Amino acid sequence: MDKLLDVENVSISFIQYTQGLNQRNLKVITDLTLDINEGEILAVLGSSGSGKSLLAHAIMGILPENAQLNGKIKFKGKDLSQEDKEEIRGSKIAFIPQSVNFLDPLMKISDQAIGHTESEEEKKSKKIKQREIFEHYNLGPEVDEMYPFQLSGGMARRVLVSTALLSDPELVIADEPTPGLDEKTVKETLNHFRHMKEDNIGVLLITHDIHAALDVADRIGIFYSGYVIEIAETKDFTGDGENLLHPYTKALYKALPANGFELKKGHQPLHGEIPEGCPYYNRCEMAFDRCEKERPQLISLGNKKVRCFKYEEGA
Ligand SMILES: Nc1ncnc2c1ncn2[C@@H]1O[C@H](COP(=O)(O)OP(=O)(O)OP(=O)(O)O)[C@@H](O)[C@H]1O
Numbered sequence: 001m002d003k004l005l006d007v008e009n010v011s012i013s014f015i016q017y018t019q020g021l022n023q024r025n026l027k028v029i030t031d032l033t034l035d036i037n038e039g040e041i042l043a044v045l046g047s048s049g050s051g052k053s054l055l056a057h058a059i060m061g062i063l064p065e066n067a068q069l070n071g072k073i074k075f076k077g078k079d080l081s082q083e084d085k086e087e088i089r090g091s092k093i094a095f096i097p098q099s100v101n102f103l104d105p106l107m108k109i110s111d112q113a114i115g116h117t118e119s120e121e122e123k124k125s126k127k128i129k130q131r132e133i134f135e136h137y138n139l140g141p142e143v144d145e146m147y148p149f150q151l152s153g154g155m156a157r158r159v160l161v162s163t164a165l166l167s168d169p170e171l172v173i174a175d176e177p178t179p180g181l182d183e184k185t186v187k188e189t190l191n192h193f194r195h196m197k198e199d200n201i202g203v204l205l206i207t208h209d210i211h212a213a214l215d216v217a218d219r220i221g222i223f224y225s226g227y228v229i230e231i232a233e234t235k236d237f238t239g240d241g242e243n244l245l246h247p248y249t250k251a252l253y254k255a256l257p258a259n260g261f262e263l264k265k266g267h268q269p270l271h272g273e274i275p276e277g278c279p280y281y282n283r284c285e286m287a288f289d290r291c292e293k294e295r296p297q298l299i300s301l302g303n304k305k306v307r308c309f310k311y312e313e314g315a
């Protein structure tokens with residue numbers, strides 16, 4: 001299994017102007033590290049506003065102008081510059097955006113799926129392939145001639161998925177592909193990711209839907225206050241959750257309706273109010289004294305990673 005994507009110590013922040021000339025650095029993502037292998041589905045699970053879309057946009061090289069990106073993003077071991085990202089986006093790395101607004105409202109579906117071509121010949125062969133993939137996703141020939149506003153929600157989702165696959169990508173980044181879909185379409189969408197995995201494509205599935213993540217992912221990265229506090233194996237979300245590492249992940253797991261518990265009260269500290277120490281300190285039942293002032297690093301334990309002093313060597 002080869003490594004496809006490495007995100008190393010990535011931070012994303014925005015410069016905010018407050019009163020007068022005062023600036024504030026709004027950190028949205030801090031020291032984020034994760035990796036994806038060929039044929040692996042990694043879910044990144046985080047609440048709304050936790051920076052999931054920004055992570056996807058950082059990898060694709062489409063962050064807004066006022067965002068500042070630090071850290072490394074590597075594809076197959078190569079550190080990606082902005083130019084590299086522009087070159088491989090839409091080809092080796094494909095993006096399934098969160099919003100169907102990414103579709104051009106004034107362009108016919110088939111034309112935008114095919115995109116720019118260099119010659120008539122290329123256009124013809126791409127058209128054949130587009131039809132094949134669309135057919136596979138249950139999008140008949142009539143869809144080719146439609147404009148985005150004529151698509152139902154489920155159809156639009158399928159257009160986005162098949163368009164992403166048209167370039168034979170090695171890595172697919174999907175930003176919230178399931179919200180607003182009915183149960184059947186959710187199942188269908190998750191099946192698409194299974195098929196990609198079978199084709200040895202790596203998938204980064206960004207979601208706040210823990211059920212979707214548990215359903216298809218091999219590993220799950222848990223966002224908390226802009227940090228990835230754990231990268232767990234999906235199979236560890238069983239029993240009492242005893243194989244899960246971080247106290248927050250354990251609480252999250254116990255809060256699943258099937259486990260009959262409720263998530264303890266308390267919100268994730270937001271950007272600007274993130275404490276010096278562990279962001280989970282105030283809610284943690286296992287906190288040590290040092291957790292208040294010191295921030296734990298991400299520790300690797302085999303295939304898993306966790307940001308908690310409990311797992312430090314000798315702790
Ligand atoms: N252009 C911007 N300027 C300033 N702050 C921004 C900008 N874009 C995003 N943010 C901030 O970054 C945070 C993360 O945004 P992002 O869209 O990545 O969240 P998300 O996890 O994808 O949320 P959702 O689940 O709602 O899609 C937001 O809380 C927002 O305040």
Ligand code: NI
Pocket residue numbers: 052053054098175176
């Ligand atoms: Ni988002």
